[in-house]
Amino acid sequence: MLHGIRAIAVDTSEKLLDSARVGILQAVRVAPVLSKSAPRLAPDETLARIIFTTRLEDLAGCDFIVESVTEDWFIKKPVYERLDRIAPAAVCFGANTSCISVTRIGGVTSRPDKVVGMHFMNPVHMVNTVEVIRGHHTSSETLAVANDLLAELDKEGIVVGDLPGFVSNRISHVFMNEAAFVFQDGLATAAQIDSIFKRCFSHKMGPLETADLIGLDTVMRSLDVLYDSFHDPKFRCCPLLRKMVEAGECGRKSGRGFYVYSNVGC
Amino acid sequence: MSTNDPSYTRDIIRNFINRSINIDRLRDDENLFESGIVNSLFAVQLTTFVERKFGVEIGMEDLDIENFKSVSATAEFVARKSALRAS
Numbered sequence: 001m002l003h004g005i006r007a008i009a010v011d012t013s014e015k016l017l018d019s020a021r022v023g024i025l026q027a028v029r030v031a032p033v034l035s036k037s038a039p040r041l042a043p044d045e046t047l048a049r050i051i052f053t054t055r056l057e058d059l060a061g062c063d064f065i066v067e068s069v070t071e072d073w074f075i076k077k078p079v080y081e082r083l084d085r086i087a088p089a090a091v092c093f094g095a096n097t098s099c100i101s102v103t104r105i106g107g108v109t110s111r112p113d114k115v116v117g118m119h120f121m122n123p124v125h126m127v128n129t130v131e132v133i134r135g136h137h138t139s140s141e142t143l144a145v146a147n148d149l150l151a152e153l154d155k156e157g158i159v160v161g162d163l164p165g166f167v168s169n170r171i172s173h174v175f176m177n178e179a180a181f182v183f184q185d186g187l188a189t190a191a192q193i194d195s196i197f198k199r200c201f202s203h204k205m206g207p208l209e210t211a212d213l214i215g216l217d218t219v220m221r222s223l224d225v226l227y228d229s230f231h232d233p234k235f236r237c238c239p240l241l242r243k244m245v246e247a248g249e250c251g252r253k254s255g256r257g258f259y260v261y262s263n264v265g266c
Numbered sequence: 267m268s269t270n271d272p273s274y275t276r277d278i279i280r281n282f283i284n285r286s287i288n289i290d291r292l293r294d295d296e297n298l299f300e301s302g303i304v305n306s307l308f309a310v311q312l313t314t315f316v317e318r319k320f321g322v323e324i325g326m327e328d329l330d331i332e333n334f335k336s337v338s339a340t341a342e343f344v345a346r347k348s349a350l351r352a353s
Contacts, residue, residue, distance in 0.1 A: 026310045027306040027310070029310075029326075029329065030306055032330060032331070033299075033309045033329050034299060036330075040327075123306050123307075126305070126306075252307070261285070
């Protein structure tokens with residue numbers, strides 16, 4: 001929206017689309033607070049640039065499709081099988097996957113050369129670097145198309161190879177998971193763990209507040225994908241993390257995770 | 267106490283921010299957006315809080331980083347808007 005690109009947003013229900021509409025309007029409204037270069041758009045200007053629909057078939061006329069469905073293979077797989085039938089053969093798919101291999105995704109389509117990983121980081125309109133993943137069959141032409149799109153968004157890609165978790169999440173999730181183990185073992189409070197990273201390592205955020213921001217359910221699912229992919233015990237999800245998710249304490253979005261957030265729904 | 271009292275306004279805003287994000291030893295003049303840990307969700311929460319708590323209307327021209335970059339900047343913004351409303 002902020003770069004004048006028209007888009008179609010697809011989700012599974014009107015309720016989720018309503019929620020997306022509100023979220024997009026709010027994010028666009030406050031964008032100038034976060035970035036001096038962001039345009040000031042009235043709500044009707046924003047809504048004129050985006051169509052909300054529950055029909056995947058409405059994407060048939062798109063030049064590029066970015067998929068960002070739940071990080072669960074049994075949800076992603078049928079979405080790609082349908083997209084492959086709907087989109088013209090020349091259209092590339094950008095998989096905003098956080099752990100699932102781009103090669104595996106490309107393998108369920110008839111166009112594995114046109115599937116590229118595009119791992120956008122939160123908050124997307126403030127982070128100008130994107131982890132771009134080249135699957136086994138991803139072509140140079142597809143990488144060029146993806147990089148051109150990123151340039152339109154004033155972003156730059158770092159192209160990396162393809163194994164589950166890529167570079168970012170394969171490393172960051174081990175950090176977050178081990179931090180949860182340290183917390184579970186009672187070595188330190190959540191604030192102390194995060195402070196070590198911020199004040200000793202000069203990280204902007206500690207691993208537990210990062211996990212809370214991403215969502216503990218998402219972190220847990222990504223760890224499960226890494227564990228299932230590598231069969232390496234270093235990716236075994238911390239039992240406390242799983243218990244918190246089962247208890248509905250998923251971090252910022254649910255008001256409680258490793259920290260309590262009293263402003264949810266304010 | 268009212269929005270005419272700058273320290274009262276700053277206290278309320280600081281308490282809100284401390285409940286929202288985990289910043290060690292937040293100073294009133296510390297730039298929240300340079301800290302790198304705030305996101306659009308926080309910006310939405312802060313602007314919504316200011317509108318509801320202090321009864322000020324934030325127009326498109328007010329949505330500027332300078333008005334919300336710190337506890338002090340936000341309190342000054344509330345004071346300016348409240349003075350305009352009262353005049």
